[in-house]
Amino acid sequence: MTGTPAEAVLNQLGPILGDAISASRGVREQYSRSESYRIPALPDLVARPSTTAEVQAIVRACASSGLPVVAFGAGTSLEGNAATIMGGLCVDLSRMDQILAINAADMDVRVQPGIRRKTLNAQLRDTGLFFPIDPGADASIGGMTSTRGSGTMAVRYGTMRDNVLSLEVVLSDGRAIRTSSRARKSAAGYDLTRLFVGAEGTLGIITEVTLRLHPQPEAIAAAVCPFPSLAAAVEAAVFVMQAAIPVARIELLDDVMMRGVNRHSGLSYPEAPTLFIEFHGTPAGVAEQAEVVEGLAREAGAEGLRWATEPEARSRLWHARDNTLYAGRALRPGCEAIITDICVPISALAECLEATKRDADESGLLAPIVGHVGDGNFHMLILVDPADAEEIERGRAFHARMVRRAISLDGTCTGEHGIGTGKMVYLEEELGDAVDVMRLVKQALDPRGVMNPGKIFTLAGGGAA
Amino acid sequence: MTGTPAEAVLNQLGPILGDAISASRGVREQYSRSESYRIPALPDLVARPSTTAEVQAIVRACASSGLPVVAFGAGTSLEGNAATIMGGLCVDLSRMDQILAINAADMDVRVQPGIRRKTLNAQLRDTGLFFPIDPGADASIGGMTSTRGSGTMAVRYGTMRDNVLSLEVVLSDGRAIRTSSRARKSAAGYDLTRLFVGAEGTLGIITEVTLRLHPQPEAIAAAVCPFPSLAAAVEAAVFVMQAAIPVARIELLDDVMMRGVNRHSGLSYPEAPTLFIEFHGTPAGVAEQAEVVEGLAREAGAEGLRWATEPEARSRLWHARDNTLYAGRALRPGCEAIITDICVPISALAECLEATKRDADESGLLAPIVGHVGDGNFHMLILVDPADAEEIERGRAFHARMVRRAISLDGTCTGEHGIGTGKMVYLEEELGDAVDVMRLVKQALDPRGVMNPGKIFTLAGGGAA
Numbered sequence: 025m026t027g028t029p030a031e032a033v034l035n036q037l038g039p040i041l042g043d044a045i046s047a048s049r050g051v052r053e054q055y056s057r058s059e060s061y062r063i064p065a066l067p068d069l070v071a072r073p074s075t076t077a078e079v080q081a082i083v084r085a086c087a088s089s090g091l092p093v094v095a096f097g098a099g100t101s102l103e104g105n106a107a108t109i110m111g112g113l114c115v116d117l118s119r120m121d122q123i124l125a126i127n128a129a130d131m132d133v134r135v136q137p138g139i140r141r142k143t144l145n146a147q148l149r150d151t152g153l154f155f156p157i158d159p160g161a162d163a164s165i166g167g168m169t170s171t172r173g174s175g176t177m178a179v180r181y182g183t184m185r186d187n188v189l190s191l192e193v194v195l196s197d198g199r200a201i202r203t204s205s206r207a208r209k210s211a212a213g214y215d216l217t218r219l220f221v222g223a224e225g226t227l228g229i230i231t232e233v234t235l236r237l238h239p240q241p242e243a244i245a246a247a248v249c250p251f252p253s254l255a256a257a258v259e260a261a262v263f264v265m266q267a268a269i270p271v272a273r274i275e276l277l278d279d280v281m282m283r284g285v286n287r288h289s290g291l292s293y294p295e296a297p298t299l300f301i302e303f304h305g306t307p308a309g310v311a312e313q314a315e316v317v318e319g320l321a322r323e324a325g326a327e328g329l330r331w332a333t334e335p336e337a338r339s340r341l342w343h344a345r346d347n348t349l350y351a352g353r354a355l356r357p358g359c360e361a362i363i364t365d366i367c368v369p370i371s372a373l374a375e376c377l378e379a380t381k382r383d384a385d386e387s388g389l390l391a392p393i394v395g396h397v398g399d400g401n402f403h404m405l406i407l408v409d410p411a412d413a414e415e416i417e418r419g420r421a422f423h424a425r426m427v428r429r430a431i432s433l434d435g436t437c438t439g440e441h442g443i444g445t446g447k448m449v450y451l452e453e454e455l456g457d458a459v460d461v462m463r464l465v466k467q468a469l470d471p472r473g474v475m476n477p478g479k480i481f482t483l484a485g486g487g488a489a
Numbered sequence: 490m491t492g493t494p495a496e497a498v499l500n501q502l503g504p505i506l507g508d509a510i511s512a513s514r515g516v517r518e519q520y521s522r523s524e525s526y527r528i529p530a531l532p533d534l535v536a537r538p539s540t541t542a543e544v545q546a547i548v549r550a551c552a553s554s555g556l557p558v559v560a561f562g563a564g565t566s567l568e569g570n571a572a573t574i575m576g577g578l579c580v581d582l583s584r585m586d587q588i589l590a591i592n593a594a595d596m597d598v599r600v601q602p603g604i605r606r607k608t609l610n611a612q613l614r615d616t617g618l619f620f621p622i623d624p625g626a627d628a629s630i631g632g633m634t635s636t637r638g639s640g641t642m643a644v645r646y647g648t649m650r651d652n653v654l655s656l657e658v659v660l661s662d663g664r665a666i667r668t669s670s671r672a673r674k675s676a677a678g679y680d681l682t683r684l685f686v687g688a689e690g691t692l693g694i695i696t697e698v699t700l701r702l703h704p705q706p707e708a709i710a711a712a713v714c715p716f717p718s719l720a721a722a723v724e725a726a727v728f729v730m731q732a733a734i735p736v737a738r739i740e741l742l743d744d745v746m747m748r749g750v751n752r753h754s755g756l757s758y759p760e761a762p763t764l765f766i767e768f769h770g771t772p773a774g775v776a777e778q779a780e781v782v783e784g785l786a787r788e789a790g791a792e793g794l795r796w797a798t799e800p801e802a803r804s805r806l807w808h809a810r811d812n813t814l815y816a817g818r819a820l821r822p823g824c825e826a827i828i829t830d831i832c833v834p835i836s837a838l839a840e841c842l843e844a845t846k847r848d849a850d851e852s853g854l855l856a857p858i859v860g861h862v863g864d865g866n867f868h869m870l871i872l873v874d875p876a877d878a879e880e881i882e883r884g885r886a887f888h889a890r891m892v893r894r895a896i897s898l899d900g901t902c903t904g905e906h907g908i909g910t911g912k913m914v915y916l917e918e919e920l921g922d923a924v925d926v927m928r929l930v931k932q933a934l935d936p937r938g939v940m941n942p943g944k945i946f947t948l949a950g951g952g953a954a
Contacts, residue, residue: 129731129836172676183674185683186651201923207832208864209648210901211637211687213908213916213945214927218650218683222676239733266594268704270735312773367672371594399673436675443678451678458666461934462679468933469926480678 029089030068033113036085037071041078044119045071055096055114057107065107067094067114074119076192076200076231083229084198086113087474094476095225097167098140100159102363103444105171105224109478115229117166123147124232132189132206134234137166153237156181156272159440160346166230171442172222176273176345179265179398180304181238183440188221192232196470206234219465224442225476227469241272241304245314246338247329249321250296254278254381257297258374260324261397264301265370267320269313272304274398275345278381281352281392288351289344299397300345301329302338345394352392352405362406362419366430367439370400376433377402380426387422389415401439428453443480451481494554495533498578501550502536506543509584510536520561520579522572530572532559532579539584541657541665541696548694549663551578552939559941560690562632563605565624567828568909570636570689574943580694582631588612589697597654597671599699602631618702621646621737624905625811631695636907637687641738641810644730644863645769646703648905653686657697661935671699684930689907690941692934706737706769710779711803712794714786715761719743719846722762723839725789726862729766730835732785734778737769739863740810743846746817746857753816754809764862765810766794767803810859817857817870827871827884831895832904835865841898842867845891852887854880866904893918908945916946 030047037045046052047069056066068091073079086093092112099106108114120136123144127133128151135144142162145154159168159175167173169191174183181187190204203216220227251257254276261274277285282295301317303310318329332338344351353361368376377393384391384404395402404426406419427437427450437443437450452459459481466483467473473483495512502510511517512534521531533556538544551558557577564571573579585601588609592598593616600609607627610619624633624640632638634656639648646652655669668681685692716722719741726739742750747760766782768775783794797803809816818826833841842858849856849869860867869891871884892902892915902908902915917924924946931948932938938948 127834127836129727130834131731132834172680174674174676178674182651185674185680186647195926199922199925201926202920203923205896205901205919206834206899207866207895207901207904208835209639209643209650209832209866209904211639211830211903211905211907212901212912212919213687213924214692214930215637215650215680215683215687216923216926218680219926219930222678222680227679239731262594266596266704306777308777309774312771365676367674369592369595369597369671370673371592401672401674430672431670434671436670436672436677438676439672439674440676442676447677454670454677455667457664458668458681459678460664461660461666461681461684464933465679465684465930468929 029091032089033085033091034069037082040081041071041073044073045069055108055116065109066111067108068111069113070116071113072116072119076194079115079194079229079231080198080200082113082115083194083196087196087198087472090472090474092477093474095166095170095229097138097164098162100161100163101167101171101444102365102441103446105442105444105479106167107445109445117164120231126151128153130206131237131239132234133237134232135165137164137169137230137233139165141165141168148237152240154240155235156238157184157187165233165235169221169230169233170224172440174440176275176396178396179274180270180272185218185221187236188217188233189236190234191217191220191230193220193228193230195228196472196475200231222442224444224479226466226479227475243307243310244302244304244338245310246300246302246332246341247314248293248298248300248332248341249326249329250294250298252296252325254297254377255374256325257299258377258397260299260321260326262370262373263320263324264317265398267316269316271301271313271317271398273300273302275300276393276395276397276402277345277348278393280355280390281348281394284351284355284392285344285348288347288354291344300341348394349405353407355392356390356407358409359407360410362408362423364404364406364423364426365438365441366427366435367399367401368430368433368435372433372435373397373400376429376435379429380404383422383425387418389419389422399439400435445479448481494556497554498550498556499534502547505546506536506538509538510534520573520581530574531576532573533576534578535581536578537581537584541659544580544659544694544696545663545665547578547580548659548661552661552663552937555937555939557942558939560631560635560694562603562629563627565626565628566632566636566909567830567906568911570907570909570944572910574910582629585696591616593618595671596702596704597699598702599697600630602629602634602695602698604630606630606633613702617705619705620700621703622649622652630698630700634686634695634698635689637905639905641740641861643861644739645735645737650683650686652701653682653698654701655699656682656685656695658685658693658695660693661937661940665696687907689909689944691931691944692940708772708775709767709769709803710775711765711767711797711806712779713758713797713806714764714766714791714794715759716763717761717790719762719842720839721790722764723842723862725764725786725791727835727838728785728789729782730863732781734781736766736778736782736863738765738767740765741858741860741862741867742810742813743858745820745855746813746859749816749820749857750809750813753812753819756809765806813859814870817872820857821855821872823874824872825875827873827888829869829871829888829891830903830906831892831900832864832866833895833898833900837898837900838862838865841894841900844894845869848887848890852883854884854887864904865900910944913946
């Protein structure tokens with residue numbers, strides 16, 4: 025009578041969700057791939073709930089039918105994190121995009137997961153507060169939480185790990201829990217908030233996020249600083265971190281990426297390894313920081329900083345930085361980019377960057393670099409011709425060496441993109457038996473295995489090939 | 490043949506540990522109570538391992554015999570967190586007190602769990618770095634990690650949650666895992682580091698801790714500032730937080746506690762609600778912060794700040810603050826102190842403090858206050874006569890109202906002391922079904938229930954009465 029699990033779920037949810045659930049091929053195909061998906065992954069159903077109660081009904085129906093249920097935010101993740109690789113129901117949370125409460129005195133805000141970070145900041149503008157986490161893309165807050173996202177301002181303001189105060193989560197049995205109070209700190213039992221941050225929807229579906237906010241800085245200054253070599257640029261960044269200068273951002277673009285930025289954004293920066301730096305604080309504090317950083321940059325070999333203090337000039341500068349994905353691709357029209365994401369202790373950063381760049385050259389690959397160097401985190405865009413199977417294979421082999429190099433330097437296979445499907449094998453290599461602890465937690469919280477299955481690790485162990 | 494589980498474990502471990510394991514009553518009694526223990530709790534055995542391998546052998550023996558195994562650091566916890574309330578083996582980690590690696594360039598350090606924070610800082614002095622977390626007591630790093638401790642500098646540097654980079658943990662099956670790489674940020678799977686931070690030894694025994702360090706500030710200034718009322722002092726603290734002044738500490742002592750401080754330390758501060766404030770930064774930065782804070786304090790009704798810039802004067806000031814447990818008790822010789830620990834959103838802090846103080850007065854209780862007010866966290870010492878059962882009961886009832894008031898204000902039943910045995914019933918009230926998630930995690934990681942049983946929650950649910 026009910027047929028497949030998907031049909032059973034559709035029958036059960038149709039009366040509750042009406043046209044907010046669909047099995048039509050046209051709708052499902054909108055969710056079947058992203059820029060990052062390695063394989064098209066067509067969901068059986070797509071639901072667009074408006075309330076936590078609807079999410080609970082969806083999860084209950086899927087759990088009872090054994091149908092995978094996969095949360096979907098803005099589709100900007102980069103490791104296939106939200107792909108329905110085993111089919112199932114895709115829960116598009118974009119209708120749950122409201123700000124529920126702004127507590128300006130406490131500098132926090134409670135939001136639904138579907139709100140995007142730029143919309144949030146636009147709505148916060150008059151409060152004097154802002155939400156600093158900036159992964160580049162206009163991601164949803166729920167998605168950023170689920171992948172433990174970070175981006176350019178993590179060096180000053182931390183990552184999603186540090187900026188989520190509390191969550192409402194729908195568990196695999198359909199119950200909704202709140203992971204903590206709204207107090208700034210707590211020693212009340214296990215840190216469930218941090219357990220769900222970065223779990224990529226494999227332990228539950230996030231339906232509310234309470235975020236820390238920060239005062240809009242009184243003064244902001246930004247600067248661009250080219251260096252004679254990659255090593256010199258990294259050295260300057262390390263000096264800045266060790267001097268505890270509270271820079272708001274310190275981003276590295278290599279010479280190849282600067283060429284792409286100039287080409288894509290019609291700019292004329294020197295095509296040399298370059299730091300993009302931003303300072304937040306009081307006018308006097310910003311001036312003091314800027315002076316110290318300029319001194320450190322000169323010590324590392326730079327000629328000087330080019331300033332952008334006016335909002336428009338700053339906006340142009342960061343727009344150029346935020347578009348490095350497109351700028352990188354502009355270096356080779358028609359190419360696809362294999363996007364990488366590793367993070368190492370900062371003492372190993374120069375060695376890691378130089379070995380990686382040398383390897384790219386030796387492999388005959390065009391691969392511009394952009395990095396959140398204050399955290400030891402960087403990305404390469406490995407540009408490959410989608411029609412050239414040999415080159416794609418060469419790019420993949422290079423990527424594997426790059427990740428293993430980071431792990432061998434006591435770094436991590438992903439600084440901010442998450443494991444998804446793309447990094448499973450490396451997670452095992454990085455953490456060994458600790459991945460078994462993740463498995464135990466997963467099996468305890470999702471005994472039916474319906475929450476975003478096939479991500480982060482395989483239940484059987486050993487990772488994906 | 491083997492008799493009780495404790496005898497079986499002793500037979501098994503004796504050949505491995507030699508005189509590092511003991512069943513003698515004299516030794517066991519040293520671990521049977523602390524200042525905070527509500528009931529004496531005598532372990533059956535005490536072991537003092539020197540290596541991770543010895544901890545693994547201990548845990549394996551206990552798990553196979555079903556004997557509780559409870560990690561013990563410096564014995565400074567305040568909610569019975571390390572009490573062997575169900576008997577079992579007490580693992581005293583004080584012999585594992587070595588610094589294993591200082592990575593000065595990365596500003597991190599890897600230590601064994603038994604090292605105490607003051608020893609660590611003494612050994613770091615020449616590196617230009619320090620470990621800022623200061624809970625007052627000279628606690629062990631393992632203990633501070635397990636209770637998610639924090640203290641006076643959390644307002645600037647965060648809590649143990651924010652300052653632990655990675656852990657080595659012995660699981661209940663005897664395996665040792667490393668929870669993460671040494672990279673500053675990572676999106677590599679579940680946040681196991683944060684899962685064990687604050688788990689109070691109920692999920693595993695921590696055998697190594699990698700900590701973030703911070704540069705020793707170039708300039709430090711400290712000040713004491715009396716206020717005409719508690720509300721005025723809290724208002725000033727809230728102004729400071731909202732102005733995003735990066736104070737290193739901002740501590741509130743009420744008029745009663747100031748009387749105790751004067752009496753205990755032979756000082757002559759005004760006996761009024763008082764903020765103790767410390768600034769870290771460059772000389773210019775500290776001067777700027779101090780000027781802004783002085784202005785905000787005056788705006789809230791203070792006459793001005795009394796400065797202590799010389800190291801000796803600062804040391805006297807913070808020594809007085811750190812001894813508030815003794816200073817409070819000095820107000821009533823022979824008394825015992827019921828120590829409390831709640832944390833609320835800062836917007837609710839004035840209301841919470843004033844209602845609590847009014848309640849203490851109406852209950853006829855002498856109860857000095859000390860608070861990490863920048864975080865919304867404060868403690869009361871409820872001073873009771875240990876021979877007066879009625880007064881103890883009155884103190885306990887007052888404590889219950891205080892905790893419930895914090896929860897009703899969207900706060901937490903513990904900001905930094907942990908749940909232990911003392912806060913189990915309140916954890917259920919605060920988090921409801923979320924405690925079931927903690928139970929599921931506990932049962933998955935410790936199926937035999939041997940790791941510090943009877944703490945944080947009961948496995949059956951409902952909390953302890």
